[in-house]
Amino acid sequence: MNRPLPLEGIRILDLGQFWAAPSAGRAWADAGADVIKVESQARPDPLRIQARGIYPDHQAGEDHWNRSGMVNERNRNKRSLTLDLTHPRGHEIFMRLVNVSDVVSQNYSRRVMPSLGLDYETLAAANPQIIMVSILSQGLEGPESDYVSYGQNLEQLGGISYFSGYPDDWNHTVGFALPDPLAGVTAAFSLLAALRHRERTGRGLHVDFSQREAASLVVGDALVEYSLTGASPRRLGNHEPGAFPSGCYPCAGEDRWITLSVRNDQDWGRLCRAMLRPALVDDPRFMTLIARKRHSDELDAVISEWTAQYEHHALLALLQDNGISAGALLNPRELFQDPHLRTRGFWERVEDPSAGTQEYYGRGYRLSLAPLGTRAPAPTLGQHNREILGELLGMGTDEFEELERGGVIGTRPLLSESGGMAGSRR
Template sequence: MSSAAPRPLAGIRVADLTMMWAGPYAAKLMADYGADVIKIEGPRAWDNIRTLFPPDDLTDQWFNSGAYFHEYSRNKRGLSLDLSQPRGRELFGRLVAKCDVLIQNYRADVMDKLGLSEAWLRELRPDLVIVGMAGFGKTGPEASSLGYGPIIEQMSGLVSLSGYGDGIPFKTGISYGDPIAGIAAAGAAVTGLIRRERTGQGVTVDLGQREVATTLMGEAFALWSMNQRLQDHVGNRHEWMAPHNAYPCLGEDHWVAIAVGSDAQWRGLVEAMGRPGWALDEAYADQASRWEHRDALDERVSAWTSARSKQEVFAACRATGVPCGPVWKCTELVADEHLNARGFYEPISDPDHASWMVHGWVWRWTDSGPCILAPAPNFGQHTREILTGLLDVDPAELRALAQAEIIADAPIDPPAVTIV
């Protein structure tokens, strides 16, 4: 990898033991910002996210083709190493001694079962920053439970806030708990490095993914904690603002969100709609009245939006100072003029397929240049480079390691997998 401008985490080496989304997202952020992230997978215990969303023209390299994996493991190096075998664990220990950060999202008891306890890691590298991001943290009655993103989202309380008043909650369209935990874990790793720089001591981070998601309950939790009131299900509406909803537009499944929170914004919406006579009715004269008559108001606004494209509604509202946003789909996001003008998307590819677009920098600085310097590693792509270059393993031992299936260039005896 090379870049014109030094990246803030250049010189930091990370041992990445994570799988699926939350952990790889955290390590991906560190890799994007300059860390040498080494993604470690066992020949028989590998990251199943490799199989998600492969290209239509799937090849025998299916384990290197998942779009999900390529987006969240770019800029990393790949090492295959069987940590269940003594020699694999010994080599891993030598690698840890040369790392600044170790990040893992196993269940709380897994590291100890693998023989990779905190005490053992500290013997190898006393000032190591260890980031554990189990679903429910390292302690407590649920510590040994599995914590996948959809479960975290439900148990965080966030899903209890969604719905349309019929009692049925709605989860988000993604496993929301995963990326939120990933962002927090990357931040925790960096703050651990800052603490190490100041004190010379390592630190162990105990991050519970459920707790991270629960902190996003916001005013709903404050409402209960202070006043013992539960927030109602209001769908796309608001507890005192109106009109406040997602409104249909021309075309199939096209919508625009409008949120009027003041009399000035209401006057702006009236202007955008062409000052229709009904909008001058006393029923809509102030915010309280508009909220009281929100059903009729939503019907009126919907009649206006449904005769126009969401782009037209957005332009009209923006011109008069009304908070408004089109509900974009993926096809529209990729073509978005603003995001493309900012260089948000960058091409990525693997050796067997054409390139496609993924997000680049999550945040940037003025001379950052392109974010993606290397695609996600093929399975075990950098194993020999890392073992010989960092750990002084000679060619004869490499052959012995491969024969013992401690290292491999492809998954060994892969289980049946679901390829989405």
């Protein structure tokens, strides 16, 4: 028996681009919502064209806009509709779709939706039950609400980079746009709250989502410390506050590492036994947490000498078997081959009409009575134009072909002479 998925029956018009908003849409689609990714030929999702291409076997192919790994990973289980929202007919059709939908999600800058005549007030006047999720850089209100940014910028503005690096070194970024997936997960939850509100009141609402504020949640402990004491915590490198020893230690082989944390004397005793160095328990330098903190450099040297003798997977098993919190540093190849992730079905095989058979990562949770998974690969650009317009709006062949001739809909991006998009909205 096929069990209904949690968001089955909810229809979402997903205008999201890049990472944050599309990943929220992916979460909703995974949970069963009918998520319609809305793009235009002139302004498709920039990841189809502009961003660094990650293609199967490094081959872009003739329809490279449909083969981008980043686009295909973030848009599984969705349908695709192309629609020129700057064209009067495109605007009219979008408003008709709003009337038969539950949610509009977008991450344009604050100015774009009003300039298109698609602000929340306009949508709500047409459909009072519509929910609009605006996933913006700084939110809808405030002196910086017109700012635009990418995940790397929000890492700085949210305070994450201040704590990344060693105490006596420059700040560092984490190496990828961490605030984007954080925003996607948090925004996905915000819709659940909005749907519950609508269920109780019968009216929709506007979710004002700030990616910057979502990024700052990561450093919440530091913000609380400053709020209460007026002191700003310093960078600690790989050390964990309140845990000695703690850090990232070398293992046998090139660029192999393991992290471990010892939070109390009991854990310290377990680590000493695992190291076959029981005498360290009674060493005056290391007998208490305070002593271990005071002699942390000496302690790190002792542990590094020991960890360097072990392969990192083997050492992880040894530490965990002895009740020590530890984690091996895994690279992408190891994550892809990891037997635990394989056993849990984290990697999902997808048959893609353009990119071929590929494996993409799944989600970090399971529902016991509602099996989640990739029901459909990411759609090609405009793949469902006829299906959506016919099914939801009753559009016939003549009207559909007229829209195609007028460039309101289509299945190929309009590229500039340089090979980029004809334009983009910020």
